Amino acid sequence: MKRRSLAVKNLLRKPGRTSALVILTALLALSVFGGSVVVGSLRQGFRSLESRLGADIIVVPSSAQSKVSFQNMLLQGTNGAFYMDGKNLDRVREVAGVELAAPQVFLASLKADCCSVKIQVIGFDPETDFFVRPWIEQSYTRQLGDLDVVVGSKVESGVGEIIRIYDERCKVVGRLAATGTGLDTAVYCNLSTMKMLLTAAEEKGVSHKVSSDESDDRISAIYVKVKDGYDIGAVNSEIQGHTRKCSAVRTKSMLTDVSDSLSAISGTVATLIGAIWLLSLVILVVAFVMIANERKREFAVLRLLGTSRAMLGGMILKESALCSLAGGALGVLTASMLVFPFTTLIETRLGLPYLRPSAGTITALALAALAATVMVGSLASSWASFRLSRVDPGTVLREGN
């Protein structure tokens, strides 16, 4: 046995006391790490959404706002299909200040024999698109052919597999990087494929006609980029006046809504972490003081045998640091088992973009949580350590006579 191993022996041979301290510190690490990962994922998701929403204005049919919130579709992947007259695209392009205007057509597949999965299908025009194409080009650089689809990161179909949509056999040619938004649960194709799918859907009895118009030329949304020097608000109002039965939504207001929700959730999580931290600190201080009182005789004996105050303090700090380290590791591990396998559930419950930070960031968060736990453990034990090192061993030994 060496002096260095005395602290370890003390911990191992008092398993009840050690377990209680490890569990207390584990709770602290769990809350700090778990909370940080959730907040980090929300922030990452928001950044991803911000970078994906390259458009300044999105034009959707007025009915879309009541039928299914476009924002929900974008953020949570809620399936939806709403249409407006395709002529609105030309009308938008005519508005002064519009630099680019790209159409998209939505289609929701069915949970039926004709479809492999119930999924949102998004058709885009590769010639004019500036919203989906740059993203798709990261994973698939060639031209999308007819019945070729690229799938979002959460669609469970691999490249080369076939997805049946209204009995049309679509080939998966690429898989997109995760964005943490509803875009991850969608399937993307060109407008020609979309036309085939719409026709197939109609053959199955699913109508996608624009209610007051029998035209075949229908679109679901127009993504607009405003020229530099133009006021986005003014262009938005101008589009509103030029189009029929449409709502022009500024993406900034959509982002502000998300940002507000994110701030509220981050604030709540931060408050919770702070409260748990403070509570843990108080509980740990009380626990260490109680343990110190229980061990007064043991420390008096060590002083009697020649242990200096500094050595004694170091021994107590070492014990608490070891406990906190073990508790911290246990807490981080438990938080990982709670947070990572349930990412989808957390995302659904929060209803906000949620994208797990990189492995490097998660490692840094885990190390920070461990360091914070060890720091709190050491801080909590330092008071007990100070008090104990000042105890008069003679008096303590005499008390037990």
Place this chain on the structure above:
Amino acid sequence: MILSAEQISKRYFRKSGEANHFYAVKPLNLMLRPGTVTVLCGRSGSGKTTLLHILSGLLTPTEGRVLLGETDLYSLSDKELSKLRNASIGVVPQARSVLDTLTVKENILLPSLLYGTEDRSEEAAHWMDTLHIDGLADSRASELSGGELRRTAIARTLCMHPPVILADEPTGDLDDENTQLVFGCFRKAAEEGAAVLIVSHEIDALNNADVAFRMDGGQLSTLS
């Protein structure tokens, strides 16, 4: 090495009573010489344990000084005094002092581990054998009787071969046979050059004494 106390006293304050303070140890001089067994007897509360704690460097006297050789114990820093106590002053306290988390053998070796001095496993084995606790080397304190705990504490002190041994009621929990055994061990330590002070009620202790003192109301007097 001589341990000497020069005009040491210990005064405590108390809230009740006529005077607001009292002397646990009245000013006294005491010298513990190498090769000598000194026995200190007296009634409970007479100040014996307080004196022993002052001599061991655990309790600062109100007045006076304690010298180990030429070194004034209470002029040293805590670090220096702790190291000196570890190497030179072996204390057997009256209260239970065996650590629960360690085995008997680990308890006996503990003082030598604190400053990483040489391996004393052989001495530990020798003293465990001498004090008839060799079969308990791997036992924990909770498994020992009062007498076994006492002998473990004595073995722990003797294992370090300190030049000064201060034992407070070392035979309190022991039967006659083990009492004689312990006094024999202290005598042997004295013969090897240690200055031994035994605080005891036992008549047997006085029979083993080279020098004997009595303490009464904090006052020290020589017993003939």
